[in-house]
Amino acid sequence: MIGQAVNRVDGPLKVTGRATYAYEYWEAGQPLYGSIVGATIGKGRITGIDTGSAERAPGVRMVMTHHNAPEQGPRDESIPFEYWRAQPVLTGPDIHHYGEPVALVVAETFEQARAAADLVEVEYRLGRGRFAFDEHEGEAYAPKEANAGLPTDTAVGDFDSGFGSASVRVDERYTTPYEFSMPMEPHACLVEPRGEDLIVYVSCQIVDAAQASIAATLRIDPSLVHVVTPFVGGGFGSKLGIHSETILAALAARDLRRPVKVAMTRQQIFQLIGMRPTSRQRVRLGAARDGRLTALAHDVTMHTNPDVEYAEQTAATTRSLYAAPHRLTSHRLTPLDLPRGTDVRAPGEAPGMLAVESAMDELADALEMDPVELRIRNEPTVDPERDVPYSDRHLVDCLREGARRFGWDRRCVTPASRREGRWWVGYGMSAAIRGHFQGPAAVRVRLTADGTAVVQTDMTDIGTGTYTVLTQVTADGLGLPADRVRIELGRSDFPTSWGSGGSWGAANSTTAAHRACLTLREKLLAAASGDTRSPLYGRDPADAVFADGSVRVGDASEPLSEITARIPEEGREAEGRTLFMGDDPNYSAYSIHTYGAHFAEVGVDVDTAEIRLRRMLGVFSVGRVLNAKTARSQLMGGMIWGAGAALEEEAVVDPRSGAFVNRDLAQYLVPVHADIPEVEVVVLDGYDDKANVLGAKGVGELGICGSGASVANAVFNATGVRVRDFPITIEKVL
């Protein structure tokens, strides 16, 4: 079962509209609707707020502002992870960024709430906001740490002398813009009060974080907060934590003793959830004539919100990618009065690889060396900064297999030398690397009396395929057909996990499920071999085989359902766990990553410089694949997102107001079907025994790492124009 391209078990529910999302729980009773009123300045103070007309408008039940909002728990920096901390809203008159909530209007219908929200009159005293990154870049400071608990700076050897004495040097600066996670399902929440308890239907990635954060904000015991989120319409990092719509719905529902639902509009999402920080990256590469790197530096400056420090780990994978004796990496932050930076698909690795893998292409060009060969020459034997072995590194295999399949040998070495009709044609490639993370997860597997496996965990399925891979691993673990496995996810009363994020969800939850199955098998075998009514009585459990819904020992066999029918419930249940990587010795003893190689072909119009992708190929090594179909979908989605980062995506700040100018999906461009040609995804067979017992590693975020650089490098190969300010739009190529 494991690895097969099994269709999504939740697919039929989704395509028939029977999968229920946060905003859709009608059984909670007739809800009230909340509409968020956002600040129309980017920095300053509310001097007056008139809610009279809104309160008198038809259907309105409440207008909440900082004057009447309940006191909420403060953000507690001693809680190790941001997403578990309180997220107070409407705390005072100060405005920290454009669009910040200044009121919630609650009414009987959605239309009444929206109409009344427009009647709230707010007067401001305008402050002097810092909105333009380039004007304030000099204010950058070193953060406490980079995201994911990684060090801000690293240094190995003597970079200056290594770089100074290199035969060939690249020293370039790259710019990446603000980018957003923009899941199909908006950030939405429905809160139903039941006595003292709150049932919270919320679109989120980590149930445990949502529960903790809501409880801390409302200053109530977490056991009173019941989070329910069986289906999530995408997250991409933006739902790792909860947002203002959830807190506002909870505050209003508790106060009004009615269910209250609040969803952000698409425009509000652009102002309220936070974004991938803009970055300025300096990459310095020094090499010998044979292509071997002697010195490598990656220095990054990003924006941060002054109140919530967030440093994307942009230079983190650079630390493990190539050998070089002299090395530097650093992360710096420039405070701006904009929404907080936050995790967006492959946080840091995606923009970081865009810069570093463009720079490697520039080095290959300077050396007149094939870019694939340049990377192979710099393959390290141990992690060059941590000085520990790699668990399972197949970057060179990915590069070679990709080059062969793509027909890389047909690439014209000289840029702007291949023309087909109206098009300059170019090939580009890039390496891919991403760290593999492990979080603590617990999964309970219970067999019903009739031998059906019920799997429960607060893990989420954010569209990635959790239901399906858990079905496969449980069916495999207990020797059951897939239709006798039922997966139940996304409830805070199920065993706790770290949910979906950092590409850890699938490997964490399936490893924990696998372990639960092993424990359960021992329990079942002990019960059967010790029971005179079982054909397995007296047999040696060590020889047991679980297959086709039965347990077989030698020539004796008994259906699982007959064993389970005889034993009490506690004998039919087991829990499996994974450790937080900081507590798992493998994660300190080995450098555990996933790898890939991207190849892209573009055509660039000779007159207009319009860039069209012609084909993309990605070859990846991710340990063991749990499901060939869902893994391919994840990787393909990442590759397409990377192409968008190279060519289209950019949220533009109005330097006068701090508002995002293009805050909707008509103006914030992402690839559509017509932009994306043939995309081929190849995943190498593998098994990483250091990652976990299943040998599986994270998949989701690898696809975007390096994909954009392969497109950018193809544009250079087609035109001879190197654009270092992403996205590569027409006017920069002309």
Ligand code: MOS
């Ligand atoms: Mo991912 S950005 O950790 O959901």
